[in-house]
Amino acid sequence: MLLIHCPYCEADHPELEFANAGEAHIVRPREMSNMSDEDFEAMFFIRDNPKGVSLERWRHVHGCGRFFNALRHTVSDTFLKVYKAGEARPSNDEIAKLIK
Amino acid sequence: MKNFSALSLAREAMRGHKGWEKHWRSPEPKKQYDIIIVGGGGHGLGTAYYLAKEHGLTNIAVLEKGWLGGGNTGRNTTIIRSNYLYDESAGLYNHSLNLWETLSQELNYNVMFSQRGVMMLAHNVHDVQSAQRHIHANRLNGVDNQWLTPQQAKDYCPPLNISKDCRYPVMGAALQRRGGVARHDAVAWGYARKASAMGVDIIQNCEVTGINRAPSGEVTEVETTRGTIGAKKVGIVAAGHTSVLMEMAGVRMPLESYPLQALVSEPVKPVFPCVVMSNAVHAYISQSDKGELVIGAGTDSYLSYSQTGSMHILQHTLDAIVELYPMFSRMKMLRTWGGIVDVTPDRSPILSKTPVKGLYVNCGWGTGGFKATPGSAHVFAHTIAKDAPHHINEGFTLDRFRGGRLIDEAAAAAVAH
Amino acid sequence: MTQPFRIKGAGTLPHTRTIQFTFDGQSYEGYEGDTLASALLANGVHLMGRSFKYHRPRGVVAAGPEEPNALVGITRDRARHTPNVRASVQELYDGLNATSQNRFPTLNFDIGALNSLMSPFFPAGFYYKTFKWPAKAWDALYEPFIRRAAGLGEAPTESDPDRYVNRFAHCDVLIIGGGAAGLAAAQAAAEKSQSVILCDENPAMGGWLLADSDIQIDGQTGAQWAANMAAELATRDNVRLLTRTTGFGYFQHNMVGLVERITDHQARPEPSQPRERMWQVRAKQVVIAQGSIERAMVFPGNDRPGIVLAGAAQKWLNQYGVSVGSRIGVYTACDTAYAAAFDLHEAGIGIEVIVDYRKVVDETILAQAREHKIEVVLGATVAQTTGRLRINGMQVKTATGEQKEFDIDALLMSAGWTPSLHLYSQSRGKPVWDEASQRFLPGESPQDCICVGGCTGTDSMEQVLAEAERALGNKPRKFDIEDDVSTDGGIIGATGNSTEKGKAFVDFQNDVTAKDIALAVREGMHSIEHVKRYTTNGMATDQGKLSNMHGLAIAANLLKKPIPEVGLTTFRPPYTPTTFGSFVGHTRGPLFDPERKTPIHDWAVENGADFEPVSLWQRAWYFPRAGETMHEAVDRECRTTREIAGIFDASTLGKIEVTGPDAAAFMNIMYTNSWDKLKAGRAKYGIMCREDGFIYDDGVVGKLSDTRFHVTTTTGGAPRVLNHMEDYLQTEFPEMKVWLTSTSEQWATIAVQGPKAREIIEPLVTGADISAENFPHMSVVECKVCGVPARLFRISFTGELGFEINVPADYGRSIWDAVWRRAQPLGACAYGTEAMHVMRAEKGYIIVGQDTDGTVTPHDAGLSWAIAKSKPDFVGKRGMMRPDLVREGRRQLVGLKTSDPGKVLEEGAQIVEDPEQPVPMKMLGFVTSSYWSGTLGKSIALALIEDGSLRLGETLYVPMADEIIEVEVTGTVFYDEKGERLHG
Amino acid sequence: MAKSPKATRVLPNQDHLTSNAFVTLEAAPAASRISLRASPRGAAAFAKNIGFDLPAKPSTSKSKSGVVALWLGPDEWMVFSESEPEKSLQPRRDHREYSATDISHRNTAYIVSGSGAQATLNSSCPRDLSQATFPVGACSRTILGKAEVILYRTGKEKFRVECWRSFAPYVWGLLVSGAQDANL
Numbered sequence A: 001m002l003l004i005h006c007p008y009c010e011a012d013h014p015e016l017e018f019a020n021a022g023e024a025h026i027v028r029p030r031e032m033s034n035m036s037d038e039d040f041e042a043m044f045f046i047r048d049n050p051k052g053v054s055l056e057r058w059r060h061v062h063g064c065g066r067f068f069n070a071l072r073h074t075v076s077d078t079f080l081k082v083y084k085a086g087e088a089r090p091s092n093d094e095i096a097k098l099i100k
Numbered sequence B: 001m002k003n004f005s006a007l008s009l010a011r012e013a014m015r016g017h018k019g020w021e022k023h024w025r026s027p028e029p030k031k032q033y034d035i036i037i038v039g040g041g042g043h044g045l046g047t048a049y050y051l052a053k054e055h056g057l058t059n060i061a062v063l064e065k066g067w068l069g070g071g072n073t074g075r076n077t078t079i080i081r082s083n084y085l086y087d088e089s090a091g092l093y094n095h096s097l098n099l100w101e102t103l104s105q106e107l108n109y110n111v112m113f114s115q116r117g118v119m120m121l122a123h124n125v126h127d128v129q130s131a132q133r134h135i136h137a138n139r140l141n142g143v144d145n146q147w148l149t150p151q152q153a154k155d156y157c158p159p160l161n162i163s164k165d166c167r168y169p170v171m172g173a174a175l176q177r178r179g180g181v182a183r184h185d186a187v188a189w190g191y192a193r194k195a196s197a198m199g200v201d202i203i204q205n206c207e208v209t210g211i212n213r214a215p216s217g218e219v220t221e222v223e224t225t226r227g228t229i230g231a232k233k234v235g236i237v238a239a240g241h242t243s244v245l246m247e248m249a250g251v252r253m254p255l256e257s258y259p260l261q262a263l264v265s266e267p268v269k270p271v272f273p274c275v276v277m278s279n280a281v282h283a284y285i286s287q288s289d290k291g292e293l294v295i296g297a298g299t300d301s302y303l304s305y306s307q308t309g310s311m312h313i314l315q316h317t318l319d320a321i322v323e324l325y326p327m328f329s330r331m332k333m334l335r336t337w338g339g340i341v342d343v344t345p346d347r348s349p350i351l352s353k354t355p356v357k358g359l360y361v362n363c364g365w366g367t368g369g370f371k372a373t374p375g376s377a378h379v380f381a382h383t384i385a386k387d388a389p390h391h392i393n394e395g396f397t398l399d400r401f402r403g404g405r406l407i408d409e410a411a412a413a414a415v416a417h
Numbered sequence C: 001m002t003q004p005f006r007i008k009g010a011g012t013l014p015h016t017r018t019i020q021f022t023f024d025g026q027s028y029e030g031y032e033g034d035t036l037a038s039a040l041l042a043n044g045v046h047l048m049g050r051s052f053k054y055h056r057p058r059g060v061v062a063a064g065p066e067e068p069n070a071l072v073g074i075t076r077d078r079a080r081h082t083p084n085v086r087a088s089v090q091e092l093y094d095g096l097n098a099t100s101q102n103r104f105p106t107l108n109f110d111i112g113a114l115n116s117l118m119s120p121f122f123p124a125g126f127y128y129k130t131f132k133w134p135a136k137a138w139d140a141l142y143e144p145f146i147r148r149a150a151g152l153g154e155a156p157t158e159s160d161p162d163r164y165v166n167r168f169a170h171c172d173v174l175i176i177g178g179g180a181a182g183l184a185a186a187q188a189a190a191e192k193s194q195s196v197i198l199c200d201e202n203p204a205m206g207g208w209l210l211a212d213s214d215i216q217i218d219g220q221t222g223a224q225w226a227a228n229m230a231a232e233l234a235t236r237d238n239v240r241l242l243t244r245t246t247g248f249g250y251f252q253h254n255m256v257g258l259v260e261r262i263t264d265h266q267a268r269p270e271p272s273q274p275r276e277r278m279w280q281v282r283a284k285q286v287v288i289a290q291g292s293i294e295r296a297m298v299f300p301g302n303d304r305p306g307i308v309l310a311g312a313a314q315k316w317l318n319q320y321g322v323s324v325g326s327r328i329g330v331y332t333a334c335d336t337a338y339a340a341a342f343d344l345h346e347a348g349i350g351i352e353v354i355v356d357y358r359k360v361v362d363e364t365i366l367a368q369a370r371e372h373k374i375e376v377v378l379g380a381t382v383a384q385t386t387g388r389l390r391i392n393g394m395q396v397k398t399a400t401g402e403q404k405e406f407d408i409d410a411l412l413m414s415a416g417w418t419p420s421l422h423l424y425s426q427s428r429g430k431p432v433w434d435e436a437s438q439r440f441l442p443g444e445s446p447q448d449c450i451c452v453g454g455c456t457g458t459d460s461m462e463q464v465l466a467e468a469e470r471a472l473g474n475k476p477r478k479f480d481i482e483d484d485v486s487t488d489g490g491i492i493g494a495t496g497n498s499t500e501k502g503k504a505f506v507d508f509q510n511d512v513t514a515k516d517i518a519l520a521v522r523e524g525m526h527s528i529e530h531v532k533r534y535t536t537n538g539m540a541t542d543q544g545k546l547s548n549m550h551g552l553a554i555a556a557n558l559l560k561k562p563i564p565e566v567g568l569t570t571f572r573p574p575y576t577p578t579t580f581g582s583f584v585g586h587t588r589g590p591l592f593d594p595e596r597k598t599p600i601h602d603w604a605v606e607n608g609a610d611f612e613p614v615s616l617w618q619r620a621w622y623f624p625r626a627g628e629t630m631h632e633a634v635d636r637e638c639r640t641t642r643e644i645a646g647i648f649d650a651s652t653l654g655k656i657e658v659t660g661p662d663a664a665a666f667m668n669i670m671y672t673n674s675w676d677k678l679k680a681g682r683a684k685y686g687i688m689c690r691e692d693g694f695i696y697d698d699g700v701v702g703k704l705s706d707t708r709f710h711v712t713t714t715t716g717g718a719p720r721v722l723n724h725m726e727d728y729l730q731t732e733f734p735e736m737k738v739w740l741t742s743t744s745e746q747w748a749t750i751a752v753q754g755p756k757a758r759e760i761i762e763p764l765v766t767g768a769d770i771s772a773e774n775f776p777h778m779s780v781v782e783c784k785v786c787g788v789p790a791r792l793f794r795i796s797f798t799g800e801l802g803f804e805i806n807v808p809a810d811y812g813r814s815i816w817d818a819v820w821r822r823a824q825p826l827g828a829c830a831y832g833t834e835a836m837h838v839m840r841a842e843k844g845y846i847i848v849g850q851d852t853d854g855t856v857t858p859h860d861a862g863l864s865w866a867i868a869k870s871k872p873d874f875v876g877k878r879g880m881m882r883p884d885l886v887r888e889g890r891r892q893l894v895g896l897k898t899s900d901p902g903k904v905l906e907e908g909a910q911i912v913e914d915p916e917q918p919v920p921m922k923m924l925g926f927v928t929s930s931y932w933s934g935t936l937g938k939s940i941a942l943a944l945i946e947d948g949s950l951r952l953g954e955t956l957y958v959p960m961a962d963e964i965i966e967v968e969v970t971g972t973v974f975y976d977e978k979g980e981r982l983h984g
Numbered sequence D: 001m002a003k004s005p006k007a008t009r010v011l012p013n014q015d016h017l018t019s020n021a022f023v024t025l026e027a028a029p030a031a032s033r034i035s036l037r038a039s040p041r042g043a044a045a046f047a048k049n050i051g052f053d054l055p056a057k058p059s060t061s062k063s064k065s066g067v068v069a070l071w072l073g074p075d076e077w078m079v080f081s082e083s084e085p086e087k088s089l090q091p092r093r094d095h096r097e098y099s100a101t102d103i104s105h106r107n108t109a110y111i112v113s114g115s116g117a118q119a120t121l122n123s124s125c126p127r128d129l130s131q132a133t134f135p136v137g138a139c140s141r142t143i144l145g146k147a148e149v150i151l152y153r154t155g156k157e158k159f160r161v162e163c164w165r166s167f168a169p170y171v172w173g174l175l176v177s178g179a180q181d182a183n184l
């Protein structure tokens, strides 16, 4: 059971209070109807699924209820960073630093 | 290859088993192969075997980053069945089941395929409807599957709790008598042994770290921890690591990799005669020939490549096991482990050509691909050899997600296994 | 004579209370504080089990959890039978009833032992090579035979009556292992005011200190020191001491599972006590102080009863006052066995010889041996042993090749000590090979954990204690220690020519010999993982605690590879086998999953309802009257509702309050319908899709005001719909001023349907005019019902004039009763979900999840009218446009009419064009809903059929196992197609 | 028109009461409850109605004259009062900056008190409930077994456990089971 820091509750809470909500920073275009089939496929089905740092969404569903984003290493399962929904995606440089 | 039989065993017994040969050769990788299979699990080794046997192609290498059979092939609960709903799936899994029935003889290796029957429990009206839908579709597809009343289910599996005051009483079950289990390791070893004997190079401790393509786009070679190896065709059969490998060729995949756990109890004398699954309460159980109860747990909710999982997942599984079989509460867990399962959006596999010429992919088996091993390997070999799918895997393309022609067993019923 | 091997003056047991117990029906005596093994040994019983494959006679070899042989069944009563209990750790209690396992008919005479004669035919992996012909014989013949022969104990046969409990705990420091290292660490942490949990699997803290008579700390014996430390720690508020508690698993983010055994050592446990307690501990820091485990020597004949680990013999003597024999031999490669021999000798037991595999041994030890007048043979091997059910002799081959025979009744062995890295490895730490000491030691710690004491390879007590203090960041304090025992030496792998000749066991329980490992290597099993799986070495209930290092060394030797290159197999939880029940805790029966009931549930129970589980809910299915079948009851409920009225508990429906200035805009995004034109006071049927364009949920939505919607969802769908909405709101449209609140349980919902519906409710309603003109179909009003604030809908899922009364749930029962008091005299009835299903099917209303699965679009379901064409965006809009979702040949929802009106189709039955075609048939679709309609006097069905909407009037077939049913494709509405009744 | 009968309120858990030497479990009395979801401005606007500012820090609570406000999320509070259970705490509907939805009947509550209160809860709640991390006045949504609950610490040895009404029998079952093991 992971221990997850919720950026809204500002505390570590047990995984049982959270729900993983898939890959983060997938942009849903405002003009959906104009998307090509390829773009739709990319948005809805294609996933990074990295062996390394995953940018992912969690919801503190049995806590404050908020969705937020996290960087987690999928081999060690350690969280490198959590941040609120809407905050910018960390740059690759920042991610590389966090791994170290 | 020395024949395995009761006779050869007796002969060897007389001379202290000195004469047995290696199951497979361990050659150094050649510079160039016609076909490279990445991934030495059951599906990869099987693919190499069928390429050799059915397509006469033997200039093949299977590259395995660890030890062969050490992926999900070596860590699954070995449930085999074919009573899937959709025509495509029923076709594929039944093809596999047919091959299972003679696999030991074909490989001259006892894979201990045991057709003790797989029973899937129904706990609510919706389960019953879903089971009936499967049973009817299966009958018209030539796949055996029958409905059992709760009492018939208990007769088939005496430890089952069919009392009405269970939290989710059993309302009946679908039974596929041809279903069962097999010895997972033996499947990998049997294929490896036979493939090796036919000339396939099986190269362990050889991790593929790059896939190189010609300027015109087709694959030319793979980079590995044991050097660069050329190949005209490359088949990726790497289960949980498929996204990582396909990325090397520039192809992004509709896959997510999750940890899936299983556990065994201490061994006991035979008490559990068949395989029982319950999707509603999430419990999958059978008893191995050695006597342990082999129990499948669920996946964690997050991506992970760690081959371990959470304690609460184990708890949920054992909650369900004890609810359905209250006598097992005093049994003890002996070992638990995890595998990395690659899950597609429609929970059906991908057995397909790819946008990259010469690159083929076999993945997406998720929590349920062991049962498909022979069938999948057989049609994937065909796909690689002919550069075109076998009619059985025509629907399992990589590009089906673009158009939306999914094979969504999960949406239609519940999870695979 | 009882307890002939109990040694006067030895051990620390008080001998005050004698305990009676039975083993295989024979009565014995032991003392309080004994383990089952120590008590049996006191009675001279060594033979305690039979091995797995060859059924060889086996005695206990270890005094701890690593025991591979002495597994017994313990039976308290019919329902309380526990198989595979290690006699070495089972504490003795009055009336303990143990039986041996895996033998027939008796332990002394076991027919299965014939397997041993056949053993040349059963080397590792033999079954892969044979039993293949004839193909069918595996299932019918070979496998049943193998299965019967295998397995150890018998599984319990009855439901477990014992209780198990769970506890989540948090602490600053969790210490696993209460030996010298663990105790010192606990004290150091406690003194820093940290919250501490210290656990040890044994009944008392102390670890090795309890077995060693030579150690003195601060002027006390080790055992006294440990007892005093534990007592002192127990007085502190910030320390929790847990004995009989095993740390079985180290999970992510410093979560460690401990299991505490509470009653298994008691003769008559208090019924209020749980059998075991699971602790799920989240610790800021974990200190692993697991100590080390002794290895057996691998030599031919090393498995006879009477051959035991030297450390175990020492523990049995110094703790339990028991000697393992009277003429004892020793075979060792490690100094510690000398201490065991000396202790026994000092207790008056004959030590016949010490055979040391090493050529060179420290002179001080040899001097001590000479003092004890014990013969030591250096550089020698034990070549074979004799004795059937108990060792009676051994042949020793000296360094010069000379053969010597010794008459002995017990043999101590020690191949050295393996640091316990189980939990360290589970924490995802990587053990590192230490060439000098030939063992794996803990490396870096990826989690916040630290190893101390014996498990780090630290041997001297002084260093152990210092290390423990340092681990907690303290400056080591000075202990006054006397400890002259050396732990030098050790060997991994087989001795002599074990891989060639005789049966030298590596894994005792799984009957894996050194030769088996050699065979595996010869057959190409070059990875240690393959060796493990081919031979099953290390896969038994002890998980290779004795065998893994030997197996590895033998394989490495044959492969001519250094040990670290061959590598360890993976340590996995649990450390020792752990009861399923302890994982389950109280999660059984009613606490397995919440069972949700509506406020009106009890009324349904009182009125004889049968219930149907729907997700977590229990819903009234139908209300049979005396003598009625389900079919008759449902028929009656439908008829009564259509002719008079019926009342129905719809409280389980999900409800979500969607409010805010942007509520309508948000609804436009979430639902396929358009919400712009809907007026306050009106309701509408809405469909929700996922982004892929398939139906996700549906329900009626009432608009209470321009900024407030009362949204209903399916019973099972409520949580996921709310989550889906929150997701879009929080992450895609955070700028929208909309708020969502689940009100599913705020409202009890009573549907009143039928021609007399209005007559029934009218007198109960105040604050609203519910006449046909002013409150038409699809209206909603906030009013009072029976004096409480209510939301009244005029809607119908039956096709009749209908209302749904929503009242605050605590009033639900009371208002239901009021409605019933009005309804009953009019001849109305209560109806359940089945009648509801029939009536809605008569009207062609779908049920999401039954008439749709996750592959059906609104168009497929005939709901195109509910998709707003002009909206620029809604969830699912783009997905629905994908090529496969708009192609021809999709399955569409239609009605079916059977040629024989009396024939009711089976739900799930498949539909074909040509029933004579060979299998596999081309299936066009399947029956999603099917009922007998009493109202119409015929069967009705809905089905999803390829191009269904183009097939109206076509004849199709439903091939069943025993007949072929002819059907005609029709529209989906079977009853009151014009909808006149609804508007009444 | 006949006079409509008066309805009576029945709590789902009203007869739930038990205790042992370490812990007492009892149903809380009926309460009036609001689920408040609000923008920061909405929160300020709503505060005027109850006469005190809503708690702004995660997992904290405030109360005055029997009205209690619990922080549940950055835009979410639960406000409840036991003093006048039938009186709505919802001053006005359809405010542009907040949503105050009546959930008086959706939820029901238990009071867990005594030296074994924390142990009782920790038999099924994975949270660290020590006073250091969950002091008096702390509150949070969390889970108890498979049920979502709101925990609110009202005293050193006293907690309020709010759950949805249909989960009450289950939550009760867990508490009773936990109470049997509360003596350490």
Ligand SMILES: Cc1cc2nc3c(=O)[nH]c(=O)nc-3n(C[C@H](O)[C@H](O)[C@H](O)COP(=O)(O)OP(=O)(O)OC[C@H]3O[C@@H](n4cnc5c(N)ncnc54)[C@H](O)[C@@H]3O)c2cc1C
Residues within 6 Å of the ligand: B038, B039, B040, B041, B042, B043, B044, B063, B064, B065, B066, B067, B068, B069, B070, B071, B072, B073, B074, B075, B076, B077, B078, B079, B080, B206, B207, B208, B209, B237, B238, B239, B240, B241, B245, B260, B261, B262, B296, B297, B338, B339, B340, B341, B365, B366, B367, B368, B369, B370, B371, B372, B417
């Ligand atoms: C706990 C668990 C229970 C399961 N239960 C069942 C069940 O009951 N029934 C069922 O039918 N299925 C079950 N499955 C699923 C089943 O195990 C898999 O679908 C199946 O074994 C996949 O076989 P494979 O050969 O494709 O993959 P694997 O056996 O995983 O083989 C893939 C191989 O690729 C190798 N590889 C990866 N990356 C590289 C690289 N870069 N270079 C070289 N090699 C690489 C890996 O090391 C691995 O050996 C279960 C799975 C798990 C984890």
Ligand SMILES: NC(=O)c1ccc[n+]([C@@H]2O[C@H](COP(=O)([O-])OP(=O)(O)OC[C@H]3O[C@@H](n4cnc5c(N)ncnc54)[C@H](O)[C@@H]3O)[C@@H](O)[C@H]2O)c1
Residues within 6 Å of the ligand: C176, C177, C178, C179, C180, C181, C182, C199, C200, C201, C202, C206, C207, C208, C209, C212, C245, C246, C247, C248, C289, C290, C291, C292, C311, C336, C339, C417, C420, C423, C452, C453, C454, C455, C458, C459, C460, C461, C462, C464, C485, C486, C487, C575
């Ligand atoms: N023959 C000998 O002389 C001999 C043998 C072994 C150790 N020693 C000495 O003992 C000292 C080691 O002290 P130590 O404290 O490190 O080890 P220890 O063996 O004294 O104590 C470890 C304790 O941890 C317990 N334990 C192990 N795994 C556990 C788990 N998963 N859960 C709960 N309890 C668990 C063990 O049962 C034991 O009680 C060293 O000085 C060493 O040289 C001497």
Ligand SMILES: Cc1cc2nc3c(=O)[nH]c(=O)nc-3n(C[C@H](O)[C@H](O)[C@H](O)COP(=O)(O)O)c2cc1C
Residues within 6 Å of the ligand: B074, B075, B076, B077, B078, B184, B264, B288, B290, B292, B294, B307, B334, B335, B336, B337, B338, C538, C539, C540, C543, C569, C570, C572
């Ligand atoms: C069907 C099956 C049965 C198993 N039976 C045993 C067993 O009896 N004893 C054992 O120790 N492990 C058993 N295992 C687990 C393996 O030891 C091992 O944990 C698993 O193959 C995963 O490998 P890993 O733990 O080395 O990562 C079994 C595994 C499977 C798939």
Ligand SMILES: [Zn+2]
Residues within 6 Å of the ligand: A006, A007, A008, A009, A010, A060, A063, A064, A065, A066
């Ligand atoms: Zn939070």
